[in-house]
Amino acid sequence: MKLKFWGVRGSLPSPSPTTVQFGGNTTCLQIIRDKGPTIIIDSGTGIRMLGESLMRNPGPPFDIKILVTHTHWDHIHGFPFFIPIYIPGGHIDVYGVGPIHQGVSFEKVMRDQMTYSYFPVENTMVDGVVHYHDFHEMFASRPSGVEGDYDLCEGVKLKLKLMNHPVYCVGYRIEADGKSIIFTGDHEPYYDAFAGQAGSDDEADADGTREFVDLMNQRFIDFCSGVDLLVIDTTYTEAEYFSAAKPHMSKKGWGHGYFEWSFDVAKKAGVKKLAFTHHDPTRSDIALFELEEKWRRIAKEQNVNFECFCAREGMEVDLDKPVVLPVRPQTAPVTVS
Numbered sequence: 586m587k588l589k590f591w592g593v594r595g596s597l598p599s600p601s602p603t604t605v606q607f608g609g610n611t612t613c614l615q616i617i618r619d620k621g622p623t624i625i626i627d628s629g630t631g632i633r634m635l636g637e638s639l640m641r642n643p644g645p646p647f648d649i650k651i652l653v654t655h656t657h658w659d660h661i662h663g664f665p666f667f668i669p670i671y672i673p674g675g676h677i678d679v680y681g682v683g684p685i686h687q688g689v690s691f692e693k694v695m696r697d698q699m700t701y702s703y704f705p706v707e708n709t710m711v712d713g714v715v716h717y718h719d720f721h722e723m724f725a726s727r728p729s730g731v732e733g734d735y736d737l738c739e740g741v742k743l744k745l746k747l748m749n750h751p752v753y754c755v756g757y758r759i760e761a762d763g764k765s766i767i768f769t770g771d772h773e774p775y776y777d778a779f780a781g782q783a784g785s786d787d788e789a790d791a792d793g794t795r796e797f798v799d800l801m802n803q804r805f806i807d808f809c810s811g812v813d814l815l816v817i818d819t820t821y822t823e824a825e826y827f828s829a830a831k832p833h834m835s836k837k838g839w840g841h842g843y844f845e846w847s848f849d850v851a852k853k854a855g856v857k858k859l860a861f862t863h864h865d866p867t868r869s870d871i872a873l874f875e876l877e878e879k880w881r882r883i884a885k886e887q888n889v890n891f892e893c894f895c896a897r898e899g900m901e902v903d904l905d906k907p908v909v910l911p912v913r914p915q916t917a918p919v920t921v922s
């Protein structure tokens with residue numbers, strides 16, 4: 586089993602002369618196996634190029650399964666441009682969760698982005714090819730809700746876990762061919778939202794909030810335990826996330842993680858490989874190279890048992906081999922005024 590990145594940017598497509606090395610397309614990953622259906626995670630703008638690639642090889646008719654972590658723009662807005670959905674004779678299963686608190690199904694959210702107000706070609710183009718599956722409905726009778734196990738297809742097992750994000754977001758652990766890959770989708774470490782506010786008692790923690798927060802974070806670490814490749818939302822640095830000097834610029838509560846946290850999770854969970862992804866739209870190639878070098882240096886200094894890297898568009902990760910990274914260009918920094 587291998588993983589290929591087709592889009593690694595978070596929040597917004599960010600094409601620019603300053604992002605050509607790591608890429609500007611939003612989230613899309615492909616699980617590569619020797620057999621079975623094509624498995625894709627998320628349909629950010631990176632899925633457009635994946636669709637073109639699939640048209641060349643293997644070509645139609647298609648058997649595709651798309652796992653959508655959540656329905657924020659950057660994880661679905663490439664879907665209308667995924668060519669295989671317009672090719673008759675194919676079968677494309679699209680899995681995800683809708684915002685049930687609003688009474689809206691996953692299918693409705695996906696179809697709404699292809700209606701008159703947003704898109705010139707209405708949904709009728711894809712009927713009979715695309716089949717939507719809402720985990721909320723599929724797992725309605727489970728006490729654990731959408732969390733739990735699911736057999737995606739022959740030889741491929743999924744473990745689903747809800748993430749901490751301002752909409753229902755499912756992280757996927759994919760187990761196949763004796764290997765495992767996790768993609769978190771968007772995830773922020775759990776924290777006590779009331780800590781530091783007037784009336785709260787940080788020391789005593791009388792209501793047990795801190796214990797609950799620790800438990801939730803431990804459950805996330807348990808989910809990641811021993812995985813061969815952890816691909817984790819690492820939008821910020823710790824300094825950006827907390828923004829101590831300018832608290833009003835803090836990213837707390839925005840639903841994303843940061844490098845220091847991701848690295849710590851990988852250590853505690855004993856992962857084999859760690860990929861930082863969902864790069865902030867403002868993060869340039871230079872900044873990403875520097876962060877990657879920093880964290881690979883720290884990994885070496887701490888003698889950890891995993892290799893870490895920043896995900897880049899077009900990169901293919903073989904779980905059985907060391908990650909090969911391109912040499913950092915020695916050209917003058919690209920700037921855009």
Ligand SMILES: [Zn+2]
Pocket residue numbers: 595596657659660771863
């Ligand atoms: Zn996102």
Ligand SMILES: [Zn+2]
Pocket residue numbers: 655657750771840
């Ligand atoms: Zn999101």
